[in-house]
């Protein structure tokens with residue numbers, strides 16, 4: 307039975323897509339069977355996984371045009387791609403994704419009937435035995451696409467930079483999570499806050515990290531021990547459409563993301 | 578007759594709010610009468626301008642509950658606030674803003690009647706003689722709030738980081754701009770692309786800046802000459818709820834934003 311994890315926050319640019327992609331790649335490297343789901347009309351994760359498809363994707367699945375299994379695209383393994391290290395990335399297992407397309411931005415207006423929040427949950431149900439982890443990327447909004455992703459999920463991870471706007475975004479998402487656990491998904495767990503694009507030298511970052519830790523306690527959750535440091539390789543890997551570990555496995559953000567995946571797995575055993 | 582400028586892109590975290598705030602503050606310092614409009618339910622600009630108000634704001638204006646003039650909040654002048662420089666910021670003129678509130682996130686579902694795209698344009702019409710510039714901040718989405726902001730605007734400025742995801746965001750917004758000029762606002766001008774959070778040392782930034790410049794030419798627009806450099810003072814000013822020029826006028830991003838405002842003014846004369 308797979309574990310469905312949604313990465314979310316309304317605050318833009320906090321690393322939702324980067325985190326979803328890195329977590330998926332880390333778990334795949336550790337041998338788990340992983341399905342990615344791109345619920346963002348920007349389709350950034352779909353682009354980086356080279357899985358663009360305008361007719362088979364999350365839009366068709368949400369609007370009932372096809373079952374989720376038919377929309378799964380197998381992104382090419384990242385083997386043999388130019389990467390920054392001498393270390394041969396080796397043959398990466400194919401990574402599977404249900405891609406996003408621009409049609410998805412119309413979903414807000416199309417999904418109006420009763421039960422509109424449950425479309426993704428129902429669609430993923432038949433796939434749960436085929437994967438160990440299903441990881442969902444979401445747009446920077448609290449609309450119907452993110453509500454679907456929260457309703458379908460077992461756990462939600464919030465990404466935040468250590469700054470005032472991200473902190474506000476955490477509180478805004480928290481009230482949405484409370485509504486979702488009350489009306490559509492009582493089992494949803496807030497599985498921690500991950501600090502991204504971290505600049506350890508800045509005083510403000512340290513102050514805001516402290517505030518975010520206090521906030522996490524108030525929400526009965528936690529902050530992942532190791533923030534993700536800022537590193538140029540992240541943008542480079544995304545532009546060259548490779549996962550971070552194939553592109554630059556020894557780079558700081560890659561190490562931090564591997565530590566994040568390890569902590570997530572440890573905490574799962576503890577459940 | 579005021580000039581209405583909307584700052585937009587679907588890509589999250591590219592500096593829309595930072596740019597709207599800095600441009601408003603720069604024009605105010607140069608003696609222009611400026612009104613800010615916050616169309617983002619996150620209400621980040623409203624927070625930084627200390628103008629939170631849950632009953633008078635863009636939501637009430639869009640849904641016809643009150644005229645725009647009644648929703649204008651006068652943010653406190655930034656005089657005398659602790660700032661990083663010895664230079665006394667001096668008495669800043671009050672800055673005016675129509676604030677956002679969380680109620681705004683429901684606007685997508687409420688604004689359904691015919692003419693829903695024109696609500697903001699109609700509401701701002703009576704104010705145009707009271708201000709020289711009206712600057713609109715938007716959420717990271719291409720939904721009805723951003724459509725209203727584009728329909729109301731004379732010009733739109735796109736913010737982008739020099740990375741692959743921002744470049745995709747430019748193309749996505751461009752097709753929305755084309756639809757807006759065709760159906761709701763034929764006079765809308767794409768008034769350039771501003772590169773933000775720029776890291777001049779990174780090779781990728783240079784490559785992507787080149788690609789963005791090519792894209793701008795294809796869209797018959799331009800990239801502002803001086804990218805905005807990354808600087809910690811931006812987040813610090815936002816957290817302490819001051820405008821960038823009151824907080825750290827000699828800081829790199831403050832200088833870059835002043836150069837951006839100067840170029841925008843120059844190009845306006847040239848029109």
Ligand SMILES: Nc1ncnc2c1ncn2[C@@H]1O[C@H](COP(=O)(O)OP(=O)(O)OP(=O)(O)O)[C@@H](O)[C@H]1O
Nearest residue numbers: 318319320321322323324446535536537540541589
């Ligand atoms: N650790 C990091 N180091 C350097 N750059 C990073 C890091 N994490 C993310 N970025 C960059 O920051 C930008 C925003 O990240 P990303 O697109 O993952 O955020 P997002 O929350 O998914 O954005 P959106 O709200 O638009 O969906 C991207 O250009 C990405 O490459």
Ligand SMILES: Nc1ncnc2c1ncn2[C@@H]1O[C@H](COP(=O)(O)OP(=O)(O)OP(=O)(O)O)[C@@H](O)[C@H]1O
Nearest residue numbers: 318589590591592593594595717806807808811812
């Ligand atoms: N030049 C800069 N130097 C350093 N930090 C910056 C700079 N510009 C923006 N930032 C920071 O980057 C983050 C994103 O900026 P901002 O919130 O203005 O983007 P946005 O496009 O408005 O985001 P959203 O899509 O959520 O509305 C903020 O924390 C801001 O402080």
Ligand SMILES: [Mg+2]
Nearest residue numbers: 322323346350
């Ligand atoms: Mg994203």
Ligand SMILES: [Mg+2]
Nearest residue numbers: 593594617621
């Ligand atoms: Mg913003």
